[in-house]
Amino acid sequence: MGEVMTAQGKNLPGDDTADLREIGFRSLDFSELALRVEDELEAELNFDAPGLRRIATVGDVLDFIEQLQSA
């Protein structure tokens, strides 16, 4: 997540409760992160597996990605 932020010229705060809107982490950044995970794992992920839910904080993103990997 830090690499995605850095590529956009932004910094990832250390606090998992940080609001995504406030730190400028947008849908495209989130999607890029998921693709980076896919590339890292060399496997196609099932993006529907974690189900629909609110992703508002840094912690939400990390949870979502973790669920993707274990799905």
Added chain:
Amino acid sequence: MTAPRRTTALIGDDNTVVVAGKSLTWRTLHKLPQLPSPAAVLVDNGADALAALRHHAVHGTELLVATSSRVDNRMREELGESGFAIVLPTGEVTPAKLKRVEESGRAWLLTSGSTGRPKRIGHTLESLTTVTGDQPPRTWLLPYSPGTYAWWQVVTLSLTHADQGVVAIEPDELEDWPSIAATHGVTAASGTPTFWRQAIYRDADALAAVPLEQITLGGEPVDQAILDQLREIFPKARISWIYASSEVGASIVVHDGKAGFPREWLDRKPDPDRPILSTDGDELVIRSPHHGAGLVGAVHTGDRVEYAGDRVLITGRLDTDEINVGGSKVSAGVVRNVLMGHPGVSWARVFARRAPLVGRMVAAEVVRNPTLGPLTHNDLVQWCSSRLPDYGVPRRITFLDEIPQKETLKSDV
């Protein structure tokens, strides 16, 4: 005054034909024994394909010629059931399953199959001979796979015009074609943008040693970067790009060195010898005098257009070019043009990747220009960010070691 009559007489029968390093003429090419008609002649070398073509031209037989690798068993069955005897590279002949009267003079082409299984399109030597009038003496490179529309274009030009030699390049010679071309004094060459990029990428100096006066690009979207690179290497050559297909023939020919064609060419006044170009939404529509049999009238090409000032750019296939990123649409061709505009990029392919939240994201594969310094993922993202909307910037870029190329000289861009 009557319009000049198009002729398909074999005026070029004494033109030079170089195959496998041997300098022959059309007339002295080896003869294929007892070629049936209708026949699907499957070849594994350019010499046999040229011999089959001349046999067809002299005897008016019904012919489909293609490399054996393009015609799978299922298609061989279909051809047999449609009345074609199958002639294998070994000379072995499988008789047709359906006996029918030949269509005299009919030449069949297979489409490239970019939209699914290759389709059979009917032509004649006349409908395939789109270059008319006196031509300056030239020696043409023939790098195309036998039986494709582009192959027919070069070989009919050579067979029906004086002083138009051809130098056939076999698949295993493709990597080294500039040295072969220089040896045989090739002055004109037609290839896909991928073909030209590979030549520049492999050895630009070897390419520059070929005495080219005419450079033609076609078969894939043509971007400004490749036109400019070729202009730099060949400042005096005429550089043209052609939009052509088995279905509509050679329909757009542009010589001004710019990508796209002038917008004023859309919906010009009808002229019996000139295709009528128009658009239907984002799709290029062509009504062509060079069309295949049964394709009279407006043909929806399936190719996507985009306007850039006074030019109309052909960006790629309609069904794959448009990438929908969370409701915002971007053309893969436009993104590819931006990537190709970076001096450190030799080749790029842009495609959609499935992604959460936005549905699809833009991704790319890139081959770096080896003569320039290092190029990173972030360099390219920044280059694109300053030229494209956010959703059009490829966020995942993979670097390849070499430019991929298929038998058709295309690379599925």
